[in-house]
Amino acid sequence: MAHTQISMYLPPDINPTQAAIAYGCRALPKLNEELQSENLRTRQKALMALCDLMHDPEHVYQAIQIGCLESLKALLRDSNHLVRIKTTEVLCIMATHNIGREGFLKHNVVLFLSLLLNDPQLLCRLNLHQAYKHLAQLPQGAQGIINSGLIPSLVWKLQREEHESVQLLILDTLSSCLWEGAASEALDNRVVPFLKEMLLSANEDIRAKAAHTLMAVCVPLDGKNQVWQYDVIPILVHMLKDPMQEVQANAAGALMYATITTEGKYAALDAEAMPPLLMLLNSTLSKVRLNAIKALTMLAEAPEGRSYLQAHVPVFRLIEDDPNPAVQQAALTAIKVIEWKP
Template sequence: MAHARISMYMPPDIDPTKAAIAYGCRALPKLNEELRSETLLTRQKALVALCDLMHDPEYVYEAINIGCLESLKALLMDDDNLVRIKTTEVLYIMATHNIGRTGFLQHGVIIALSFLLNDFQTVCRENLHQAYKHLAQLPEGARGIVNSGLIPSLVQKLQVEEEHIQEIILDTLAPCLQEDATEALKSQAVPCFKEKLLSGNPQIRSKAARALIAISIPLEGKNQVWENEVIPILVDLLSDPEDEVQANAAGALMHATVTTEGKYAALDADAIKPLLELLCSTPTVKVCLNATKALTMLAEAPEGRMLLQSHVPTFRLLQMHRNEAIQRAAQIAIKVIEWKP
């Protein structure tokens, strides 16, 4: 005779928002079919399930091979907010893997994502910028973003986006500008970065200074930094309470002071004193190295060389630093300071 018994085991963990995942090799093909379903709930559940699977690079590899990227690109245009949000989330997770970034370049995902730059769903925009940020970590990815003509749009979005998204955009722009800063310079990126240097958010100040390092690599970038009077602000940031802000400000000055105009703009802003203070305040390796190189640039001007001659002992101490890069930078600084015409 049958008896009613209560099981001692917990009920199965079933998520009603997630599609049931098929067994073994059928898992991703089935989800890919469901991504193309005309039923909204089916598409939503498939995307939620896919978000979990894409944390594994092996699944990312398989998803790309069976055509999931094409399905996801189509879903970026979906009218449903949740579908677009979860689609950008899937792509963002895929972009955290090298195989995913490579797949983006091969399947035209960069342009497909760009159509959501003006999406009214903040989460959509945040996810797509996260995807771009991770893609830009790959040199080919940074070039892909540049070659897609997206730099002017990213610079424009930097001025209007929410603060936490601005941080992500700056992270994307820095490696892209190292590849090619031409479009950014044409898009008034330097005045935009200048404004961000004055932000109350230390992360934005630091990342804006890092972007200025990248945009100052070409001569035109150095000239624009000087013409837009960014150098005095960078000098002020040498006294910022955040080490990373100090380091990136010193790095930007190092590039901007390669030109004669940049050197004298920095000297007029009394850059030598705060740079020397950084050397004497037990800084991080990055702060010390960038400050030493910036001072070397200033020592190439006769006025700078004269001001630094009494501080040669400070650089001699740096020659005994545990970091070899700092040792070499200090040695070069001493040679420049002690050079006699």
């Protein structure tokens, strides 16, 4: 006879939106079959389950081996927005693992992801750019993005993307790619005026990342010239007084590169860059001190800059005892340049 007794045990943890995972080595092959199903609910449930499994690099390796990346590439074109969102989420998680990033390059996932650069769903774009950011952290990953011809598209999106969270991810990806030799291509697509706008952003993280990206832009001569021509140097000088130390460091770093040319030197001198740079020598962040010293060294190569800094040589001598060896060496170099006599 049946009795109405309440069990002492908790009910099983069942997620109705997630596919049941097969046992052992059959789990991923079964999910891969379900990813290719014509039934929308089946595809959605398989993607939900796959999101959980992809946190394990061993599962990522197996997924790539059995062809999951090909299935996911096809789902990027799915008409259902939830399928596209979960597909990009799976790829984003996979991109956090080295084996996943290698799989992206081998199976041309980079180019397929770019199909969603203009997707109306914000979560799709966030996941996409998060995956690109992870990929670009490896030199070969950044090169893969460059070789896919995506630099013009990323520069274009930098200006037109309305959500700051996506802008930050694009700046991270662009910065990594520009350091790997894509600066000239970005310059051809008007990256300097776009970055100039971002240097004036109310968001301090955007200001910091825009200045960091500008450092990479200033490596080639054309970048240095464009920063001067677009009148970006006075903005960088103003950013030296920013309350955020990361902004100060990157602004000083961009000035360090931009002032290598004669035009850049005199543009910085005209913008009165010396006093705020000298103030940064007392920063608690070694990166700020290092970049400020190097920028001052560039300015000291101009007679007017050298004359101004001669009275401040004792400050540089104090920095010779800095706990950071790179800062010590930079201070020694600065003293030599300031005390040089023709």
